[in-house]
Amino acid sequence: MYLKNLALAGAVSLMGTSAFAACSYENTVPLKSLTAGFEAWKAVTDAMAECGNFQAELDQEFRTKQPAAFEANPSLYQIGGVSNGTITPLLNAGTIRPLDDLVAKYGQNLQPNQLIKVDGKTMAIAMMVNTQHLMYREDIFNDLGLEVPTTWDEVFAAADTIKEAGVVDHAIGATMKSGWNLAQEFVNMYPAFGGEFFNDDNSAAVNSEAGMKALETMAKTLDYTDPEVLVSDSTYVQQQFQQGKIAMSNLWASRGGAMDDEAESTVVGKVKMAGAPLAMEGGAPATTLWWDGIVIAANITDEEADAAFRLAMEGLDEEMVKGANEAAIWLVKGYEPGPLAAGAIATATASPAAPPYPSTTQMGLMHTALGNELPAFLTGERDAAATLVAIEEAYATSAKEAGVLE
Numbered sequence: 001m002y003l004k005n006l007a008l009a010g011a012v013s014l015m016g017t018s019a020f021a022a023c024s025y026e027n028t029v030p031l032k033s034l035t036a037g038f039e040a041w042k043a044v045t046d047a048m049a050e051c052g053n054f055q056a057e058l059d060q061e062f063r064t065k066q067p068a069a070f071e072a073n074p075s076l077y078q079i080g081g082v083s084n085g086t087i088t089p090l091l092n093a094g095t096i097r098p099l100d101d102l103v104a105k106y107g108q109n110l111q112p113n114q115l116i117k118v119d120g121k122t123m124a125i126a127m128m129v130n131t132q133h134l135m136y137r138e139d140i141f142n143d144l145g146l147e148v149p150t151t152w153d154e155v156f157a158a159a160d161t162i163k164e165a166g167v168v169d170h171a172i173g174a175t176m177k178s179g180w181n182l183a184q185e186f187v188n189m190y191p192a193f194g195g196e197f198f199n200d201d202n203s204a205a206v207n208s209e210a211g212m213k214a215l216e217t218m219a220k221t222l223d224y225t226d227p228e229v230l231v232s233d234s235t236y237v238q239q240q241f242q243q244g245k246i247a248m249s250n251l252w253a254s255r256g257g258a259m260d261d262e263a264e265s266t267v268v269g270k271v272k273m274a275g276a277p278l279a280m281e282g283g284a285p286a287t288t289l290w291w292d293g294i295v296i297a298a299n300i301t302d303e304e305a306d307a308a309f310r311l312a313m314e315g316l317d318e319e320m321v322k323g324a325n326e327a328a329i330w331l332v333k334g335y336e337p338g339p340l341a342a343g344a345i346a347t348a349t350a351s352p353a354a355p356p357y358p359s360t361t362q363m364g365l366m367h368t369a370l371g372n373e374l375p376a377f378l379t380g381e382r383d384a385a386a387t388l389v390a391i392e393e394a395y396a397t398s399a400k401e402a403g404v405l406e
Contacts, residue, residue, distance in 0.1 A: 023051040023314055029307035031055070034062050034069060035081025038234070038254045039261075040128055040292070043324035048315035060235060062086075063180065070095035075297035078308040083292045084359040085367070087116075087124060092361060096123060096295040102309040109317065114331050116293060126293035127316050128254070128328040131354065132175075132188060133276040133287060133343035135241065135256065136248040137267065140167055151278045152217055152286065155248070159224040162247045172224040173237035173249035176378070181233050183370035184288075188250070189214040191355050192279035192286035202362055202405045204369075204395045207388040215377060215384040217279065222378065230375060241271055250276060250287065253344035257326045260340070273343030275350060285347050288357040291331075362404055369394035 030053050035041045037058035045056035057077070059065065063086045069076040070090055082090065090096045098121040103110060107125070116124035134155075136148065141158070144165055149155040159171035175181045190197070195210030226232060226240070238255045240246040242265040258264065259271035276285035294312045296305050318334035326340045337345065347354055357363070369391050377387040399405035 022047065022319060025051065025310075025314075027051040027053045027307060027311055029053060029304055031079065031304070031308050031311055032077045033057065033079035033081065034059065034066055034077045035079075036060060036062050036292070038252070039257050040254050040324070040328035040330075041081055043320055043327050044127065044315040047317070047320040047323075048311050051311055051314055054311060060233065066090065067093060067095070070297050070299070073299040074301075075299040078297050078300050078304050079312060080295045080297065081292065082124060082295050083130070083290050083357075084116075085290065085357045085363075087295065088359055088361060088364050090295060091118060091123065095298050097298040097305060098123060099125065099296060099309065102296070102306065105306075106310050106313045109313070109333055111331060111333065114293070116291070124293045124295045125312065125316065126291040126331050128292050128330050128332075129344065129348065130252055130254050130290040130292055130329065131276065131287050131344050131347050132184075132250045132252050133285070133347045134248060134274040135251050135259070135271050135343065136274065137168070137246075137270055138272040139270045140247045143167070148272075148274050149248075149277055150275070151281065155277050156220060156224070158248070163224060168247045169245040170224060170226050170240070171247050172221060173240045173246035173251070174221050174225045174229055174232060175234050175237055175249075175251065176218075176221075176225070176229045177233040177236070178230050178375045179371040180367065181371075182230070182374050182378075183367045185218055186214055186370050186374060187357070187367065188276075188287045189217055189279055191288075192283050194280075194283065197358070197366055198362055202399060204366065204392040204399075206366075207392050211388045212384055213279070215387065218374075219378065219384075230378065242266060253341070254292070254328055256340040256343070257324075257328075260326070273340055273346075275343060275346035276354065284352040285350050285354040287347060287354050289348060289354055290357055292328075361402060362399065365398045365402060365404070366391075366395050369398065 032055045034057045037060045041058055048054050067089045100122045114126045115122045116126055144161055146158050149158050162171040193210035193213045196205050199205045234252050237249050237251055238258050244266050260268045262268055276287035279286040296308050316332050321330050321332045321334040326338050329341050329344045373390045376382040
């Protein structure tokens with residue numbers, strides 16, 4: 001089936017222990033989850049592990065592993081961590097189950113905007129909102145007399161000053177790892193220049209003036225980044241910040257809390273948050289809006305599903321939020337926005353607004369085409385015009401195979 005009416009109102013394994021002090025019950029059903037690896041997921045799965053009989057796999061490559069893992073019968077995991085950009089393959093394959101009965105049984109503390117509806121059925125529970133926005137070293141900006149950039153032109157002007165001063169290894173950190181991350185940079189930039197991804201007949205529409213401008217901006221970013229930027233994902237940039245190697249980045253809000261982690265960061269209290277820069281004056285922020293949340297596998301027993309959802313609710317309670325308030329922009333009751341939420345809030349409330357990431361089959365195919373074709377442009381193997389043609393051709397091939405394009 002195709003997704004309709006989606007409404008948004010390296011791996012680490014953690015084994016549950018026998019300590020249930022912060023859990024309201026003892027879980028007796030063996031359960032496993034596969035999620036992303038950032039701090040918010042660690043907080044949620046740690047809370048779930050307190051109930052026992054639970055193994056959490058936190059893996060930044062989760063999006064490539066989930067479809068096959070959930071298609072297995074029985075599913076290799078009972079619980080999945082998803083976003084509006086990664087839920088689509090699971091929905092289309094029918095490998096996650098409706099949650100309305102379980103919400104009625106265990107979801108009394110959920111808020112309406114946590115219920116992700118598809119064709120009238122609750123298919124996921126959102127736990128947080130996420131977006132890429134500007135993070136910057138306040139001390140460096142103050143020392144060099146720089147204003148906080150609000151546009152990408154201002155980002156590059158500030159980067160010139162920082163590069164000339166030589167105060168960090170690289171003025172900008174960028175999540176441009178070949179594949180999904182690099183594609184996401186285009187997905188952020190292209191609509192901000194006024195671009196539309198698709199025509200009315202679902203054919204690609206990126207070979208346009210907005211597409212050229214997006215590529216030009218991405219290429220200019222490379223003047224200020226680590227030369228190994230095509231292996232640079234969110235964790236890479238987070239660590240660049242923590243190690244004092246970069247001065248700014250348009251990074252995921254979910255990474256903000258790590259900047260003040262005294263066990264890992266050398267820049268505690270120095271990284272501040274601001275709204276995502278505009279690509280053009282009067283436009284929307286050059287980013288997209290996301291949610292992250294939990295799904296339950298279809299190919300498991302009803303007993304396992306019941307236990308999995310109950311455990312998930314234990315991980316998404318007020319006690320967890322109180323202990324990890326700065327780890328995310330939580331949708332869970334008890335969240336109190338702090339300074340680290342400022343950039344995400346500024347981005348989400350901008351006018352005109354940044355668009356939500358389109359959770360459609362077509363966008364999933366476009367994202368893959370972008371990830372496959374953009375590296376050749378940034379390495380100089382192909383020019384911008386030929387790259388946009390290649391993206392549209394790659395999308396057309398996969399869209400026809402998927403039946404969304406005639």
